[in-house]
Amino acid sequence: MVMKLASRAIAMLLISLSQAVWSSDTSSPALVGDAQRGADMAKLCTSCHGYQGRSVTSRYPSIAGMDEARFIAGMQSLRAGERGHLMASMTRGLSDQDIADLAAYYSRLAPQAQLEPHTQQEPRTEGADASVP
Ligand code: HEC
Numbered sequence: 001m002v003m004k005l006a007s008r009a010i011a012m013l014l015i016s017l018s019q020a021v022w023s024s025d026t027s028s029p030a031l032v033g034d035a036q037r038g039a040d041m042a043k044l045c046t047s048c049h050g051y052q053g054r055s056v057t058s059r060y061p062s063i064a065g066m067d068e069a070r071f072i073a074g075m076q077s078l079r080a081g082e083r084g085h086l087m088a089s090m091t092r093g094l095s096d097q098d099i100a101d102l103a104a105y106y107s108r109l110a111p112q113a114q115l116e117p118h119t120q121q122e123p124r125t126e127g128a129d130a131s132v133p
Pocket of ligand 1: 047
């Protein structure tokens with residue numbers, strides 16, 4: 001009888017423990033992005049998306065100022081290989097936390113309008129100085 005009570009107590013304890021774990025799992029908030037960490041990782045992205053996500057070519061989208069949720073959704077679908085093979089390889093090694101951090105960083109930057117493809121082919125007249133190779 002004592003044994004029965006004891007094992008029942010243990011069983012109850014285990015159940016409440018597992019419920020605690022379970023409920024903390026389901027109610028855990030979405031990952032909170034760390035913009036500072038994102039800024040460090042953003043060095044990986046500059047070669048294509050430009051300094052601070054401001055692309056200088058229509059080949060790569062500007063990602064500065066993108067909506068945070070859209071950024072995360074976009075990165076996750078690119079990681080899943082749904083489109084864009086360049087980004088599939090870029091995103092393969094990134095965790096959800098990495099993506100959240102990058103999203104936090106880029107979404108806080110001032111946005112830039114996407115460049116139109118034709119702006120690339122137009123001969124540079126004004127502004128084509130020594131700083132532009
Ligand atoms: C090798 C070039 C390259 C690098 C490096 C690169 N990207 Fe991209 N990225 C692309 C291309 C190309 C696309 C367009 C893909 C598509 O939509 O098919 C893209 C698309 C995106 C998009 C989706 C934009 C949208 O409008 O949906 C996001 C977000 C993004 N990149 C973030 C990043 C981040 C963050 C990094 C650094 C970790 C990074 N990229 C590094 C080439 C690159």
